[in-house]
Amino acid sequence: MKRTATALLAAVVLLAAGCSDDGGGGSSGSADVPGVTDTEVVVGTHMPLTGPAAAGYSKIAPATKAYFDFVNANGGIHGRKISLKVKDDGYNPANTQTVVRELVLQDKVFAILNGLGTPTHTGVLDFLKTNRVPDLFVASGSRSWNQPDKYPGTFGFNPDYTVEGKILATYVKENLAGKKVCFLGQDDDFGRDSLAGIEKILGPVAAKQSYVTSNPNVGPQMGALKAAGCQVVMLATVPGFTALSIGTAAKIAFKPQFVVSNVGADPTTVGKALGAAAPLMEGVVAANYLPLTTDEANPWIQLYKKVNAEYNGNAEFDNNIVYGMSVAYLFVQSLQAAGKDLTREGIIDAVKKNGFQGPGLVPLRFSDTDHSGYGGTQLTKIEGGKAVFFGTPYTTDDKDAPVAPHTAQAVTPPQNGVPAA
Amino acid sequence: MTDIKQKQKSGAPVPDLAAPVSARRRRIPAILVIVAGAALVLALTYMLPPFRNYQLATVGAYLCVTAGLTVLTGLNGQLSLGHGALMATGAYTLALAQNKWLNLPFSFLLAIVVTTAVGAVIGLAAARLRGPYLAGLTLAVAIVVPSVTSTFDETFNSDQGLSVVLDPPPGTIPMERWQAWLCWAGALVTVLALVLLVRGRFGRDMRAVRDDETAAKLAGINVARTQVLAFVVSAACAGLAGALFAFLAQSVSPGAFPLTLSLFLVMAIVIGGLGSLFGALWGALLLVILPTLSQSLAEEAGSHRLEGNLALVVFGVVLVVVMLAAPGGLASIRFTRLFRRNR
Numbered sequence: 136m137k138r139t140a141t142a143l144l145a146a147v148v149l150l151a152a153g154c155s156d157d158g159g160g161g162s163s164g165s166a167d168v169p170g171v172t173d174t175e176v177v178v179g180t181h182m183p184l185t186g187p188a189a190a191g192y193s194k195i196a197p198a199t200k201a202y203f204d205f206v207n208a209n210g211g212i213h214g215r216k217i218s219l220k221v222k223d224d225g226y227n228p229a230n231t232q233t234v235v236r237e238l239v240l241q242d243k244v245f246a247i248l249n250g251l252g253t254p255t256h257t258g259v260l261d262f263l264k265t266n267r268v269p270d271l272f273v274a275s276g277s278r279s280w281n282q283p284d285k286y287p288g289t290f291g292f293n294p295d296y297t298v299e300g301k302i303l304a305t306y307v308k309e310n311l312a313g314k315k316v317c318f319l320g321q322d323d324d325f326g327r328d329s330l331a332g333i334e335k336i337l338g339p340v341a342a343k344q345s346y347v348t349s350n351p352n353v354g355p356q357m358g359a360l361k362a363a364g365c366q367v368v369m370l371a372t373v374p375g376f377t378a379l380s381i382g383t384a385a386k387i388a389f390k391p392q393f394v395v396s397n398v399g400a401d402p403t404t405v406g407k408a409l410g411a412a413a414p415l416m417e418g419v420v421a422a423n424y425l426p427l428t429t430d431e432a433n434p435w436i437q438l439y440k441k442v443n444a445e446y447n448g449n450a451e452f453d454n455n456i457v458y459g460m461s462v463a464y465l466f467v468q469s470l471q472a473a474g475k476d477l478t479r480e481g482i483i484d485a486v487k488k489n490g491f492q493g494p495g496l497v498p499l500r501f502s503d504t505d506h507s508g509y510g511g512t513q514l515t516k517i518e519g520g521k522a523v524f525f526g527t528p529y530t531t532d533d534k535d536a537p538v539a540p541h542t543a544q545a546v547t548p549p550q551n552g553v554p555a556a
Numbered sequence: 557m558t559d560i561k562q563k564q565k566s567g568a569p570v571p572d573l574a575a576p577v578s579a580r581r582r583r584i585p586a587i588l589v590i591v592a593g594a595a596l597v598l599a600l601t602y603m604l605p606p607f608r609n610y611q612l613a614t615v616g617a618y619l620c621v622t623a624g625l626t627v628l629t630g631l632n633g634q635l636s637l638g639h640g641a642l643m644a645t646g647a648y649t650l651a652l653a654q655n656k657w658l659n660l661p662f663s664f665l666l667a668i669v670v671t672t673a674v675g676a677v678i679g680l681a682a683a684r685l686r687g688p689y690l691a692g693l694t695l696a697v698a699i700v701v702p703s704v705t706s707t708f709d710e711t712f713n714s715d716q717g718l719s720v721v722l723d724p725p726p727g728t729i730p731m732e733r734w735q736a737w738l739c740w741a742g743a744l745v746t747v748l749a750l751v752l753l754v755r756g757r758f759g760r761d762m763r764a765v766r767d768d769e770t771a772a773k774l775a776g777i778n779v780a781r782t783q784v785l786a787f788v789v790s791a792a793c794a795g796l797a798g799a800l801f802a803f804l805a806q807s808v809s810p811g812a813f814p815l816t817l818s819l820f821l822v823m824a825i826v827i828g829g830l831g832s833l834f835g836a837l838w839g840a841l842l843l844v845i846l847p848t849l850s851q852s853l854a855e856e857a858g859s860h861r862l863e864g865n866l867a868l869v870v871f872g873v874v875l876v877v878v879m880l881a882a883p884g885g886l887a888s889i890r891f892t893r894l895f896r897r898n899r
Contacts, residue, residue, distance in 0.1 A: 228717055229812030232805040240607035240732070254716035258807035261719065265731065322709055323716035347706045347715045349810065 170245030171215070171477050176470070178248045179220040179238035181255065186225035187348040191374045191404030191455050192251055195274065196221040198459025199249065201447035202439075202467075208446075209553050212470045213477070220244060224255055226348060231255040232262075239266050246271055246482065249292065249462045253277040253325040260286050269479050271469070271486065272462050272508065276398065277324045278533055281507035288479075290486055290501060291508040292462060294424055296325055296371060296396065297533035299512055300332020303394050303422060305529070305538045306514055307367055308336055311392060317365035318343040319356055319380060321372060329371035329396055332533070341365060346376060353383050361389040368392070372399040378408035381415050395421040397512060402522050403428070403453035413520065421522065422512040424496050425461050428452050429521045434547045435461075435494040442552070454522075461494045464554065468493065471556040492546045493554075496528040507533075511541055586751040590744050597740040601733045609732035610804070611844050616739030617800035618840035620746045622825050623833055624793025627750055629822070630831025631759065632786040633766035634682060638694030639794045640818035642678075644701045646671045646798025647808040651718040652711070658721055660803075664742075667799035668792050675791020676784065683783040698818045702810040717809025720802050739800050743840075746793050747833055753789065762786055816868070823871055827878045829885025838886040846870050 170177040182196045183189045196219070203217040211217065220242055222234035231252070238244045239262070247263060250256045251274035260279065263270045264286050272292035273280045276299060280291035293299075307316055316337055320326025322345040330343065342363035344356035357380060360368055368384070368391040370377055377399040384391065399405070400421030406413040426433045439460045443452055450456065470477070472485035489501040497511035511530030515522040531538045549555060597616070601609055621639055628634050646667040653663035678697060682690055705712035712718065725734035753759060761782045764772040769779050802808045824843050829835025850866040882889050 227811035228715070228807060228809040229805065232807065232812075236610055237607060240605070240610065254809065257716060258719060258805070258809070261806055322706055322714035345706075345709075345714075347702065349702045349715055350706075 168245065168478050169243040174211075174215060175218060176212075176215045176477060177218050177220065177242070177244050178246050178466070179222065179235075179242060179244035180248050181222050181224045181231050181234050181238075181250045181252075181259075183226035183251060183255075184221070184223035186227065187351065187375060188226035188252065188373045190378075190408055191401055191453070192274075194450060194453065194455040195249070195251065195459040195462075197447055197450065198443070198456040199463040199466075202442055202460040202463035204446040205442045206463075206467055206553050209551060212467060213475045215470075215477070217467070217470070219248070224252075226252055226255060228255050228258045231259055235259045235262065239263070239268050245269070245477075245479070248272060248466055249274045249459075251275065253279075253321075254323045256280075257324065260289060264288060267479060269483050271482070272465060274458075274462070275325065276328070276396075276508075278328055278507070279324060281505060281533075283504055283506050286506075288483055290506045292465070293398065294497070294509040294512050295507050295533055296328035297332035297335070298510065298531055299396055299422055300329040300369075300371075301336050301531050302332075302512055302514070302529045302538055303369060303396070303420070304333040304336035306420060307369070307394060311367050314366040314392070315341045315364055316367045316369065317341050317360045317363060317391075318369045319353070319360065319372065320345055320370070321376070322347050325396075325398075326371045328533075329369075333369055335535070336538070340369070346372070348373065348376070351375070351379065353379050354387075356380075357383045357387060357389060360384075360391070361387055365391050367394060370395045370399060372396065374399050374401055374404040375408055378405045381405070381419070382409055382412055385412065385415050393419045395419055397422045397424070400515070400522070401454040402517055402520065403451065404455065406520065416517050416520070419517045421515050421517075423454070423515050423522070423524070424509045424512040424528070425454070425457050425494055426496075427515065427522055427524060428454055428457055429523070438548050438552045457494075464493055464548075465491060465499075468554045471554055474556075494548070496545065497530050497541050498543075586748055586755075590748045593747075594740070594744055597736065597744075601736045606730060606732040609730075609736045611848070613732070613736040613739040613800075613804055615840045615844050616736065616743040617797050617804060618824075618843045619743040619837055620800060621794045621797035621821060622828070622836040622839040622843075623743070623747050623750055624790040624797075625821055626825040626828070626831055626833065626836045626839070627754060627762075628786050628790035629825060630829075630835075631754060631766060632762040632783065634783060634787060635687075635691050635822070636682075636694045636787075636790070637691050637815075637818050637822065638678065638697035639790070639821050640813045640815065641697045641701050642671055642675060642791050642794035643798030643801065643817070644808070644810065644813035645674050646795030647802035647813070648705075648712060648718070648798075649795070650799040650802045651720045651808045654720050654722065654802075655718065658723065660723065664796070664799050667802075668795045671795020671798065672788055672792045675788045675794070679784040679787030679791065682787055683780045694818075695815075698815050701813055705810045712810075715810060717807055717811070719807045720805075722803065722806055735804055738803065742796050742800055746796060747836075750789075750793070750833060758782075758785070820871065823875055825885075827875055827885055829887030832885065832887040835885050835887035842871075842874070846874065 180196055184193045200219045203219055207216040224230040224234050246269035249272050253275045256273050257279055270289040272290055276293035276296040278295050280289050318330055318340045320329055326345055342360055344359055346353050346356055370380055377395055426435045430436055439457055443456055468491050469482055469485050473482040486501055487503055491499055495509050496513050497509050500507050500510045511528055513524050513528040514526050515524055528541045529538050530541045625639050649667040649670040650663045653666045685693055706714045725731055761777050764777055765779050765782045773779055824839030828839035847867040850870040854866045
């Protein structure tokens with residue numbers, strides 16, 4: 136009996152030891168809103184800092200944090216400093232489950248901001264809904280984020296992959312008519328939504344292949360596409376797999392025109408993964424809806440570069456940094472709009488009200504009935520190792536709306552770089 | 557298997573729940589321990605904050621599989637590196653059944669039945685293999701999970717996995733407390749069943765087969781049948797554990813059942829003490845505590861790159877230290893004896 140008792144006692148002691156760091160949870164503020172005090176608002180995110188999708192994406196959260204530090208140094212928002220807790224999930228949906236629970240239940244964050252990944256974030260939607268946690272600006276273009284009835288607190292950020300697919304396919308239809316078009320995509324909602332958009336414009340593709348991030352080999356897929364005689368290959372891939380696809384194709388002397396989804400097209404990240412083979416990217420067509428890093432004259436880029444130099448240790452400036460800071464800018468705008476008495480319902484209402492003017496080339500679609508992010512994108516082409524915009528931005532929806540050019544004057548950031556109320 | 561035998565011979569006191577009891581130590585009725593454990597868990601679920609309850613539930617789910625595995629490896633001498641795959645079988649069965657019929661008790665039952673059937677198939681093959689070949693076979697099972705989910709992606713939805721539809725917990729019970737209750741109910745029932753099983757004739761058969769197959773055969777024990785049965789019992793436990801994990805995470809994906817999980821399970825029962833159900837409890841605790849600990853360590857060190865990788869290092873170090881200090885595992889440390897000597 137003694138041995139039993141000792142073992143049980145030891146178990147309790149261990150559990151208690153595990154609890155000891157529990158006191159750190161933010162003391163609740165004025166209205167008892169989790170993660171909010173009079174001087175601070177704590178938000179959390181899950182990001183692939185390690186694992187198959189870490190290339191490039193691991194730079195997003197530090198950039199978001201850097202912009203928050205910049206805002207904090209300018210006095211914060213409504214007297215509150217913004218603090219961002221970043222958890223690594225390694226792009227593994229099982230880890231996301233754990234880290235998001237930790238953020239919500241233990242760290243008591245106010246909201247989850249910009250959680251990254253279609254397969255990863257899909258698994259925590261129900262948990263976040265049950266706990267009524269605002270789930271803002273998910274870093275993915277899956278259409279799952281736009282289900283206002285089912286998930287009233289979840290909002291997207293990226294143009295959804297179907298919208299993007301339609302716009303990329305329109306380019307192919309107009310400029311590469313008569314060529315054999317094929318598709319390689321991630322074997323989840325990312326790939327499927329993208330393909331749905333492409334096929335809405337082009338009809339069925341000549342051949343389609345898929346890959347999983349846990350298996351870093353696309354040899355069989357590229358071989359099959361070559362055998363099918365593809366002349367255009369449209370990719371719905373994360374950056375590591377964009378590089379892998381382009382590299383593998385070159386190895387087997389397969390030289391199609393690549394057309395790549397925005398999330399897998401950052402030239403800096405893909406170029407780094409390709410190493411000496413980076414020139415293979417020349418001529419790749421992709422899309423973007425935020426200013427490009429190479430556009431030195433753009434006031435947004437100037438602002439972000441300044442913040443990056445001062446608060447992000449002058450990290451190598453790529454599209455991931457532009458992305459991270461644009462998310463931060465939008466969150467700060469939402470905080471401003473939600474007002475001094477910050478509540479979870481308040482910020483959701485503020486996002487729904489929309490009217491945000493920011494770095495995006497096309498408008499955000501947020502409304503009572505629409506929770507998807509940017510409504511379009513502009514085409515880019517890699518020339519001399521740099522992505523450059525061509526044509527005009529296009530907007531459309533994930534249904535049957537036509538792909539239409541969008542003409543509106545781009546706004547410039549406020550003088551001090553912090554959005555006003 | 558031979559090294560397990562050597563470990564036993566080396567004189568390390570591997571505590572054996574069903575070992576011949578010395579006159580000094582009377583055997584405690586297993587049911588008392590289980591009731592005490594249930595009371596303790598119930599009390600803890602009211603004391604702990606939600607996230608700790610979630611972790612407590614995870615310990616319970618792990619205990620199901622470690623208990624089954626320690627019986628298989630410690631008492632029957634079969635090494636399985638594929639229990640992660642058996643857990644995945646249970647988890648996917650629960651997910652598919654839940655999404656179709658939304659009847660939780662039935663889904664759990666189905667998960668256990670299906671995993672038992674899969675376990676029987678693997679067990680039949682495993683009973684013909686010895687040592688490294690057995691390890692190789694079970695390893696292959698563990699590795700095949702992601703490929704199966706991406707090959708049959710219409711059913712299993714590839715890397716993204718499936719989400720599990722769940723009814724809200726009854727009444728006003730918080731979700732995390734409900735999870736802890738269910739997981740520990742599963743764990744305690746599993747442990748009780750295993751104790752009853754290994755204390756009886758089947759336990760003696762298993763140990764006889766482990767120690768010397770020829771001698772066991774001479775004694776009239778059907779070696780192959782015992783081995784297959786041991787594997788099947790252990791698979792049923794793994795199936796329940798997997799189903800509990802699916803219930804806990806409200807989703808299943810191949811990433812939740814990687815090869816490292818199977819390896820961690822074996823490490824956990826070795827650290828805890830092979831063949832001991834208390835060792836299985838220690839192992840289950842470590843499986844939850846060590847990754848959490850290493851993550852907070854990495855966070856304090858300020859290196860995000862470490863976060864995903866430190867757990868492996870910590871586990872390895874703990875294994876080395878425990879094997880040096882207490883070769884029979886954590887469960888072999890007798891606090892009472894230490895106290896007595898001090899007195």
